[in-house]
Amino acid sequence: MPREIVFKVRRDGGIETELSGFPGEECISEAEKLQRLLAGLGLKLELADFALKPPEMIAAELGREERRAAGRSGPREV
Amino acid sequence: MSHIAKYQTKIVLPWHSSAALRERDPAWQMLREAVELAAEELDGRVVPYIVDYYNTATDCDFGIVTPEFRRGVGIQVQPGTGEVRFLYDDYGGYKLQALKICERIQQNYAALALSRALKELNYEVELTEERDENGARRLVLRGVS
Numbered sequence: 262m263p264r265e266i267v268f269k270v271r272r273d274g275g276i277e278t279e280l281s282g283f284p285g286e287e288c289i290s291e292a293e294k295l296q297r298l299l300a301g302l303g304l305k306l307e308l309a310d311f312a313l314k315p316p317e318m319i320a321a322e323l324g325r326e327e328r329r330a331a332g333r334s335g336p337r338e339v
Numbered sequence: 340m341s342h343i344a345k346y347q348t349k350i351v352l353p354w355h356s357s358a359a360l361r362e363r364d365p366a367w368q369m370l371r372e373a374v375e376l377a378a379e380e381l382d383g384r385v386v387p388y389i390v391d392y393y394n395t396a397t398d399c400d401f402g403i404v405t406p407e408f409r410r411g412v413g414i415q416v417q418p419g420t421g422e423v424r425f426l427y428d429d430y431g432g433y434k435l436q437a438l439k440i441c442e443r444i445q446q447n448y449a450a451l452a453l454s455r456a457l458k459e460l461n462y463e464v465e466l467t468e469e470r471d472e473n474g475a476r477r478l479v480l481r482g483v484s
Contacts, residue, residue, distance in 0.1 A: 266462065266482045268453045272475040274445030276346045276453070288341050295456050303352045303366035303421075304452040310345040319341060 262322070266291070276306065281314075281322055348449050354421035367416075369455070370423070373447035374401045374414065381405045381443060389413040391428035399426060403444070408436035414444065450478045457482035 262282040269277040280288040296306050314322075352366045361367045378385050383405030388396045390410050399413030410433070413426035425444075427437040450466065457464045462482030471477045 264462075264484050266457065268450075268480040268482075270446050270449045270453070270478040270480070271471065272442050272446060272477070274348045274442065274449045276348060276449060277343070278346070279341070279343045281341045283341055291460075292342070292344065294460065298456040298459055299452050300351075301366075302369065302452040302455055303350055304449055305349045305351050306346040307349070308344060309347050312343050314341045314343060322341070 264291075266295075275309075348445065350423040350445065350448055352416050352421040352423065354416070354419055356418070369451050370414070370416075370448060371401065373444050373451055374403060376447045377440065377443040378403045378405075380447075381407070381440065383440075386411060389427065392430045397426065403440050405436070405440060408433055408440060412437055412440040412444075446476070446478060450480060453480050460484070 264282045265280070267279045267281075271277070278292070280292060283291060299306060350370065352370060353364055355361045355364060375385055377383075381403070383403050386402040386404050388398045389402045389404070389412065390396050392410070397413060399415050401414040402411045404411035408427075410428055415424050415426055416422070417424060425437075425441045427433075427441075429437045454464050454466065457480065460482075462484045465481045465483075467479045467481070469477050469479055
Protein backbone atom coordinates (compact mmCIF):
# COMPACT_ATOMS: atom_id res chain seq x y z
CA MET A 262 0.00 0.00 0.00
CA PRO A 263 1.50 3.41 -0.91
CA ARG A 264 2.02 5.96 1.82
CA GLU A 265 -0.36 8.83 1.52
CA ILE A 266 -0.64 12.13 3.34
CA VAL A 267 -3.61 14.38 2.71
CA PHE A 268 -3.68 17.96 4.00
CA LYS A 269 -6.81 20.05 3.88
CA VAL A 270 -6.05 23.74 4.37
CA ARG A 271 -9.04 25.65 5.69
CA ARG A 272 -9.89 29.26 4.87
CA ASP A 273 -8.18 30.49 8.06
CA GLY A 274 -4.99 28.52 7.36
CA GLY A 275 -5.84 25.75 9.83
CA ILE A 276 -4.95 22.26 8.67
CA GLU A 277 -6.61 18.86 8.81
CA THR A 278 -4.33 15.98 7.96
CA GLU A 279 -4.76 12.27 7.36
CA LEU A 280 -1.91 9.80 7.03
CA SER A 281 -2.49 6.35 5.54
CA GLY A 282 -0.40 3.29 4.72
CA PHE A 283 2.34 3.72 7.31
CA PRO A 284 3.47 0.59 9.11
CA GLY A 285 3.64 0.61 12.91
CA GLU A 286 4.32 3.98 14.45
CA GLU A 287 5.96 5.43 11.34
CA CYS A 288 3.07 7.82 10.74
CA ILE A 289 3.94 9.59 14.00
CA SER A 290 7.61 10.03 13.11
CA GLU A 291 6.71 11.13 9.57
CA ALA A 292 4.32 13.75 10.98
CA GLU A 293 7.05 14.99 13.35
CA LYS A 294 9.53 15.19 10.45
CA LEU A 295 7.04 17.24 8.46
CA GLN A 296 6.38 19.50 11.41
CA ARG A 297 10.12 20.25 11.76
CA LEU A 298 10.44 20.94 8.03
CA LEU A 299 7.42 23.25 8.13
CA ALA A 300 8.81 25.16 11.10
CA GLY A 301 11.98 25.75 9.05
CA LEU A 302 9.77 27.07 6.27
CA GLY A 303 8.07 29.51 8.63
CA LEU A 304 4.87 27.57 9.32
CA LYS A 305 4.40 26.68 13.01
CA LEU A 306 1.83 24.00 13.72
CA GLU A 307 -0.06 23.77 16.99
CA LEU A 308 -1.83 20.47 17.50
CA ALA A 309 -5.56 20.94 18.12
CA ASP A 310 -6.82 17.37 17.76
CA PHE A 311 -5.33 13.92 17.19
CA ALA A 312 -6.78 10.43 16.71
CA LEU A 313 -5.32 7.13 15.64
CA LYS A 314 -7.47 5.54 12.95
CA PRO A 315 -9.65 2.73 14.28
CA PRO A 316 -8.72 -0.78 13.05
CA GLU A 317 -11.88 -1.06 10.91
CA MET A 318 -10.92 2.11 9.00
CA ILE A 319 -7.42 0.74 8.38
CA ALA A 320 -8.89 -2.60 7.28
CA ALA A 321 -11.20 -0.77 4.86
CA GLU A 322 -8.24 1.14 3.41
CA LEU A 323 -6.26 -2.08 3.01
CA GLY A 324 -9.26 -3.74 1.35
CA ARG A 325 -9.58 -0.84 -1.08
CA GLU A 326 -5.91 -1.12 -1.92
CA GLU A 327 -6.11 -4.89 -2.49
CA ARG A 328 -9.04 -4.40 -4.84
CA ARG A 329 -7.11 -1.69 -6.68
CA ALA A 330 -4.08 -3.99 -6.98
CA ALA A 331 -6.33 -6.71 -8.39
CA GLY A 332 -7.53 -4.27 -11.04
CA ARG A 333 -10.96 -3.62 -9.58
CA SER A 334 -12.03 -0.23 -8.39
CA GLY A 335 -15.24 -1.31 -6.64
CA PRO A 336 -18.20 -3.67 -6.82
CA ARG A 337 -19.08 -4.94 -10.27
CA GLU A 338 -21.91 -6.85 -11.79
CA VAL A 339 -21.38 -10.47 -12.84
CA MET B 340 -0.74 2.61 11.81
CA SER B 341 -2.36 5.75 10.52
CA HIS B 342 -3.82 8.84 12.08
CA ILE B 343 -5.90 11.97 11.65
CA ALA B 344 -4.92 15.33 13.19
CA LYS B 345 -5.93 18.97 13.19
CA TYR B 346 -3.59 21.93 13.63
CA GLN B 347 -3.78 25.67 14.03
CA THR B 348 -1.04 27.45 12.12
CA LYS B 349 1.05 30.56 12.62
CA ILE B 350 3.54 32.16 10.25
CA VAL B 351 6.88 32.87 11.93
CA LEU B 352 9.72 33.74 9.56
CA PRO B 353 13.44 33.50 10.30
CA TRP B 354 14.45 37.02 11.31
CA HIS B 355 17.31 38.77 9.48
CA SER B 356 18.19 42.38 10.20
CA SER B 357 19.68 42.70 6.71
CA ALA B 358 17.17 43.39 3.93
CA ALA B 359 19.39 41.52 1.46
CA LEU B 360 19.26 38.36 3.59
CA ARG B 361 15.50 38.67 3.93
CA GLU B 362 15.17 38.87 0.14
CA ARG B 363 17.11 35.62 -0.25
CA ASP B 364 15.44 33.66 2.55
CA PRO B 365 13.14 30.90 1.15
CA ALA B 366 10.47 31.54 3.80
CA TRP B 367 10.42 35.28 2.99
CA GLN B 368 10.24 34.44 -0.71
CA MET B 369 7.33 32.12 0.02
CA LEU B 370 5.50 34.86 1.91
CA ARG B 371 5.95 37.17 -1.07
CA GLU B 372 4.57 34.42 -3.32
CA ALA B 373 1.57 33.89 -1.01
CA VAL B 374 0.87 37.63 -0.98
CA GLU B 375 1.18 37.98 -4.77
CA LEU B 376 -1.10 34.99 -5.27
CA ALA B 377 -3.69 36.40 -2.86
CA ALA B 378 -3.58 39.77 -4.63
CA GLU B 379 -4.13 38.08 -7.99
CA GLU B 380 -6.98 35.91 -6.68
CA LEU B 381 -8.76 38.89 -5.11
CA ASP B 382 -8.24 41.21 -8.12
CA GLY B 383 -5.95 43.36 -6.00
CA ARG B 384 -2.33 44.47 -6.10
CA VAL B 385 0.71 44.35 -3.88
CA VAL B 386 1.72 47.67 -2.32
CA PRO B 387 4.51 48.82 0.04
CA TYR B 388 2.17 50.70 2.42
CA ILE B 389 -1.45 50.83 3.54
CA VAL B 390 -3.63 53.73 4.65
CA ASP B 391 -6.11 54.26 7.47
CA TYR B 392 -9.48 56.02 7.60
CA TYR B 393 -7.71 59.42 7.62
CA ASN B 394 -5.59 58.37 4.64
CA THR B 395 -2.45 58.27 6.79
CA ALA B 396 0.08 55.86 5.28
CA THR B 397 1.93 53.15 7.19
CA ASP B 398 4.86 51.29 5.67
CA CYS B 399 4.82 47.49 5.83
CA ASP B 400 6.86 44.56 4.55
CA PHE B 401 4.07 43.67 2.14
CA GLY B 402 0.62 45.09 1.58
CA ILE B 403 -2.43 44.27 -0.49
CA VAL B 404 -5.19 46.56 -1.67
CA THR B 405 -8.30 45.13 -3.31
CA PRO B 406 -11.34 46.73 -4.93
CA GLU B 407 -13.33 45.68 -1.81
CA PHE B 408 -10.85 47.18 0.64
CA ARG B 409 -8.85 50.05 -0.78
CA ARG B 410 -7.18 51.00 2.51
CA GLY B 411 -5.37 47.69 2.31
CA VAL B 412 -4.03 45.02 4.61
CA GLY B 413 -0.38 45.26 5.59
CA ILE B 414 1.93 42.47 6.69
CA GLN B 415 4.58 43.32 9.20
CA VAL B 416 7.20 40.80 10.26
CA GLN B 417 8.15 41.54 13.85
CA PRO B 418 11.86 42.37 14.20
CA GLY B 419 13.59 39.81 16.36
CA THR B 420 10.81 37.23 16.59
CA GLY B 421 9.87 36.98 12.89
CA GLU B 422 6.21 36.70 13.82
CA VAL B 423 3.88 37.78 11.03
CA ARG B 424 1.22 40.33 11.98
CA PHE B 425 -1.56 41.78 9.89
CA LEU B 426 -2.30 45.46 10.02
CA TYR B 427 -5.43 47.26 8.83
CA ASP B 428 -7.98 49.89 9.73
CA ASP B 429 -11.44 48.35 9.42
CA TYR B 430 -13.31 51.36 10.81
CA GLY B 431 -16.65 51.82 9.05
CA GLY B 432 -17.62 48.17 8.64
CA TYR B 433 -14.67 46.71 6.73
CA LYS B 434 -13.81 43.88 9.12
CA LEU B 435 -14.96 41.08 6.80
CA GLN B 436 -13.16 42.52 3.77
CA ALA B 437 -9.92 42.86 5.75
CA LEU B 438 -10.22 39.37 7.23
CA LYS B 439 -10.78 37.89 3.81
CA ILE B 440 -7.40 39.20 2.68
CA CYS B 441 -5.61 38.02 5.87
CA GLU B 442 -7.11 34.54 5.61
CA ARG B 443 -6.29 34.24 1.93
CA ILE B 444 -2.62 35.00 2.64
CA GLN B 445 -2.53 32.49 5.52
CA GLN B 446 -4.19 29.79 3.46
CA ASN B 447 -1.86 30.33 0.49
CA TYR B 448 1.21 30.37 2.71
CA ALA B 449 0.21 27.14 4.47
CA ALA B 450 -0.43 25.39 1.14
CA LEU B 451 2.91 26.54 -0.33
CA ALA B 452 4.82 25.41 2.77
CA LEU B 453 3.06 22.02 2.90
CA SER B 454 3.72 21.41 -0.78
CA ARG B 455 7.39 22.23 -0.39
CA ALA B 456 7.78 20.09 2.74
CA LEU B 457 6.11 17.09 1.09
CA LYS B 458 8.34 17.41 -1.96
CA GLU B 459 11.42 17.55 0.26
CA LEU B 460 10.35 14.19 1.66
CA ASN B 461 10.02 12.86 -1.91
CA TYR B 462 6.23 12.76 -2.08
CA GLU B 463 4.47 13.35 -5.37
CA VAL B 464 2.14 16.23 -4.65
CA GLU B 465 -1.22 17.05 -6.19
CA LEU B 466 -3.12 20.23 -5.30
CA THR B 467 -6.86 20.59 -5.74
CA GLU B 468 -9.53 22.98 -4.51
CA GLU B 469 -12.85 22.15 -2.93
CA ARG B 470 -15.58 23.95 -0.98
CA ASP B 471 -16.24 23.35 2.69
CA GLU B 472 -19.69 23.05 4.27
CA ASN B 473 -19.96 26.88 4.33
CA GLY B 474 -18.90 27.29 0.73
CA ALA B 475 -15.42 28.59 1.61
CA ARG B 476 -12.39 27.56 -0.43
CA ARG B 477 -10.43 24.63 0.98
CA LEU B 478 -7.09 23.61 -0.55
CA VAL B 479 -6.35 19.89 -0.63
CA LEU B 480 -2.79 18.60 -0.99
CA ARG B 481 -2.34 14.91 -1.58
CA GLY B 482 1.18 13.51 -1.22
CA VAL B 483 1.91 9.92 -2.30
CA SER B 484 5.19 8.01 -2.03
